[in-house]
Amino acid sequence: MSTTMKATNTTLAGERADLHQALANARHFLRFTATNLTDQQAAARTTVSELSVGGLIKHVSAVELQWQQFMVRGKAAMDWGDVDFYNMPPQALEAFAAEFAMQPGETLEGLLEKYGKIAQETDSLLASIELDTVHELPQAPWFVDTHWSVRRTLLHIIAETTQHAGHADIIRESLDGQKSMG
Template identity: 80%
Template sequence: MSTTMKTTNTTLTGERADLHQALSNCRHFLRFTAQNLTNEQASTRTTVSELTVGGLIKHVTAMELQWQQFMIRGKAAMARDGVDFYNMPPEALEAFGAEFSMQPTEQLAGLLEKYAHVAEETDRLLAEIDLETVHELPRAPWFVDTHWSVRRTLLHIIAETTQHAGHADIIRVSLDGQKTMG
């Protein structure tokens, strides 16, 4: 039995439909954690971690956008390419940390809207891109591999979104008891 999935203007089948469905599911769970939150709640820490629901949505948006560009342009698209990830300068570390933080001037609705736009672009890309294309990764302590295919990059987006949806769920439960599932 073949899987079929309709994106904005494209019908995906087989592996592409499966990748799209997995990505759609984990995005749903991340967005669900933000449901009915105020901006103050979305920027509230509920654990010893610096993470917040709004900050996680902001980070996942930036992460998906960066990997989207990696799938198209390879290593050159990595925003921090050229930075020594093993010895990052303070300003680079600060910029990376801000990616996880919902700033006082940011609104949850705006973060969710930007996330939706990035997701739409990834979905359009998934419909057309060659999944077999392989790109070199930048040297960094969090990469075990040296190269990823577009397929592997999509799987990474799914994994990272799922991981952060779990983080957001813990934060949300600590805020007001709402759970994503169960």
């Protein structure tokens, strides 16, 4: 099997091909959980959490886009100002919660299309960006580190996508018994 692959008209090899393939696999399993779902099913909560398959796709799209911008612009792409994450204003909490749920007028098809476009942009970026570039992270209680390389950021996108693909698989199995694997 070849270790090279095509991504946005650029041949990737070695580490870039491995990163791309890991991300492509994670994206596949997330998208696969939505196969043949209606908008109503994609928006349905099947566990005690607020999560739905469509909401997870929407969230992963937003997260990948934000990290994509971080790889290019660094900390400035995540300018949260002086937000107190432990005492967020209600409108900020509502906006954050809305990122995890399909809103009126949103469709699964539209969410998947947007996710595909974001994925293409990340793939294009992966083909050319310097992996060793390091950016300072913004202050947030969930960051243990103070700086991430572009490489580390890509690994985080892969981990985030994989984690939420697992969440989506549980939700889908609870919805209609369909499993992504097994």
